[in-house]
Amino acid sequence: MATVRKPLVIPAIDPASVPERKGVTQYPEPFRAMVAGRARRVLGDALGLTHFGVNLTRLDPGAYSALRHWHSLEDEFIYVLEGELTLVTDDGEQTLTSGMAAGFPAGKPNAHHLHNRGTTPAVYLEVGDRRPGDEVTYPDADLAMRWSRAFTHKDGTRY
Amino acid sequence: MATVRKPLVIPAIDPASVPERKGVTQYPEPFRAMVAGRARRVLGDALGLTHFGVNLTRLDPGAYSALRHWHSLEDEFIYVLEGELTLVTDDGEQTLTSGMAAGFPAGKPNAHHLHNRGTTPAVYLEVGDRRPGDEVTYPDADLAMRWSRAFTHKDGTRY
Numbered sequence: 024m025a026t027v028r029k030p031l032v033i034p035a036i037d038p039a040s041v042p043e044r045k046g047v048t049q050y051p052e053p054f055r056a057m058v059a060g061r062a063r064r065v066l067g068d069a070l071g072l073t074h075f076g077v078n079l080t081r082l083d084p085g086a087y088s089a090l091r092h093w094h095s096l097e098d099e100f101i102y103v104l105e106g107e108l109t110l111v112t113d114d115g116e117q118t119l120t121s122g123m124a125a126g127f128p129a130g131k132p133n134a135h136h137l138h139n140r141g142t143t144p145a146v147y148l149e150v151g152d153r154r155p156g157d158e159v160t161y162p163d164a165d166l167a168m169r170w171s172r173a174f175t176h177k178d179g180t181r182y
Numbered sequence: 183m184a185t186v187r188k189p190l191v192i193p194a195i196d197p198a199s200v201p202e203r204k205g206v207t208q209y210p211e212p213f214r215a216m217v218a219g220r221a222r223r224v225l226g227d228a229l230g231l232t233h234f235g236v237n238l239t240r241l242d243p244g245a246y247s248a249l250r251h252w253h254s255l256e257d258e259f260i261y262v263l264e265g266e267l268t269l270v271t272d273d274g275e276q277t278l279t280s281g282m283a284a285g286f287p288a289g290k291p292n293a294h295h296l297h298n299r300g301t302t303p304a305v306y307l308e309v310g311d312r313r314p315g316d317e318v319t320y321p322d323a324d325l326a327m328r329w330s331r332a333f334t335h336k337d338g339t340r341y
Binding site for chain 1: 187188190191193194195196197225226228229230231232233234236238256257259261269271273276277278279281282283284285286287288290292294307309311313
């Protein structure tokens with residue numbers, strides 16, 4: 024007989040209870056299509072964590088995790104839970120299956136992303152810390168993430 | 183026919199290639215027995231990450247993740263991969279099975295640990311960031327982790 028369990032409450036969480044954000048991105052066009060098949064459950068925010076982010080992310084067949092990139096100030100970690108993903112870096116390609124991991128130290132200029140070249144969804148955990156001033160470099164695209172200063176109202180809206 | 187894969191190379195890693203540290207702890211006696219059945223593979227260090235730690239941790243039946251504790255300055259996150267774990271906090275107990283997660287924000291005084299009350303090993307990922315000045319409070323034991331200053335030689339050894 025299956026055990027009936029009470030729903031988890033914070034500080035525990037069932038990731039299925041966290042809304043899935045599919046294809047949500049801040050990328051400008053024409054870069055959004057690459058992540059249209061990416062769906063994230065933002066577990067860290069749901070748990071009240073602020074020092075690092077944790078997402079449970081699904082890539083449908085054909086989808087990418089991101090444009091190939093590296094961070095100036097933030098460490099990143101990924102752990103594959105289901106399916107098969109191709110990790111593409113400056114050094115070439117590797118295939119990651121369930122239980123395999125990868126890590127990208129801050130400031131190391133080795134651009135990376137994950138690509139689902141399989142026929143079934145792939146699921147992984149991704150962790151990245153949060154540092155003011157972090158900048159992102161995308162060697163394959165005319166795109167960069169940079170910081171700049173500008174005068175704003177006290178509520179942060181621009182003049 | 184099974185596919186023969188090349189061994190993963192950094193920035194990817196097969197956690198099985200990372201040595202397991204069983205029962206290793208900085209706890210003084212008489213607290214070491216609680217974690218004698220805890221075995222960690224320190225993935226974050228192996229991947230060159232420095233901003234946060236990531237361990238792939240196994241608790242044998244009867245083992246605890248730690249003494250019940252909370253951190254003043256560090257966020258913590260756990261994700262259960264195998265087996266069943268009892269999460270004990272100030273608010274009571276919850277049972278976490280494969281695929282469930284929990285998070286402990288820095289400075290929130292809700293002491294927590296995991297206990298394997300089952301008959302098979304349990305495996306989880308644990309992530310915690312690293313902040314100088316972090317202190318740890320253990321409400322169930324005559325134990326604390328605090329910072330203090332002392333004169334040392336230039337190599338860090340004490341006078």
